[in-house]
Amino acid sequence: MCSSDLYQANHSETNITWWDALDVMDISAYYPLNTTGSDRVRDLISGWSHWRSALSSLHRKYHRDIMFGELGYTPYTGTFAQPWVIEPLGSYSPMAQANGYTAAFDVWYPVTFFKGFGWWYVSSNPALRGTPSGNDEPRAPALKVLSHWYQNKKPAG
Numbered sequence: 330m331c332s333s334d335l336y337q338a339n340h341s342e343t344n345i346t347w348w349d350a351l352d353v354m355d356i357s358a359y360y361p362l363n364t365t366g367s368d369r370v371r372d373l374i375s376g377w378s379h380w381r382s383a384l385s386s387l388h389r390k391y392h393r394d395i396m397f398g399e400l401g402y403t404p405y406t407g408t409f410a411q412p413w414v415i416e417p418l419g420s421y422s423p424m425a426q427a428n429g430y431t432a433a434f435d436v437w438y439p440v441t442f443f444k445g446f447g448w449w450y451v452s453s454n455p456a457l458r459g460t461p462s463g464n465d466e467p468r469a470p471a472l473k474v475l476s477h478w479y480q481n482k483k484p485a486g
Contacts, residue, residue, distance in 0.1 A: 334350065337357055337398040337399070340356060340359050349391045349392065353396055354394070354395045354396070356384075356397055357397070357398060358399065359399070359400070361410055361411060361412065362377060363410065366407055366410070366419055367406075368409065368422060368425035370431050370435065377432060377433070381436055394443070396446070397446050399447050400446050400447065400448060401448055401450060401451075402429035403415055403416075403418070404421060404425060404468045405419045405422060405426075406418075406422050407420075408425060408426070409429060423470045423471065424470050426467060426468055427468070427470035431474050451466075451467055
């Protein structure tokens with residue numbers, strides 16, 4: 330049996346000085362990607378640029394790989410301003426959620442020090458997939474993005 334030393338940091342925790350004591354830097358990656366309400370993939374990819382740069386610097390400083398132990402978006406256009414909020418922040422759009430998933434894969438899949446996503450909330454047990462509001466559960470377009478990436482390992486777009 331193999332064990333790893335992990336700590337899942339919130340995306341806003343910037344003062345961790347002991348990352349090098351862990352095997353992997355695990356982050357709850359609810360980074361704000363934009364405040365405009367745009368759900369276009371190219372705008373979301375652009376929104377990731379600052380965070381990718383910051384996490385690249387963190388990787389270089391501590392010589393540890395990075396994973397996102399939590400990441401997810403609601404099916405509403407405003408989700409990218411505050412992705413940690415499960416209440417609707419904009420108009421209903423399952424494609425907005427799917428575009429958020431697509432942008433995350435497009436940005437992070439080619440990064441060699443990036444080791445994977447834990448999607449919120451995607452359970453392998455159908456009985457556990459519901460949430461009180463249902464707002465953070467992936468809708469059909471987002472599930473299609475997940476299926477594509479995990480089956481084909483190449484961009485959906």
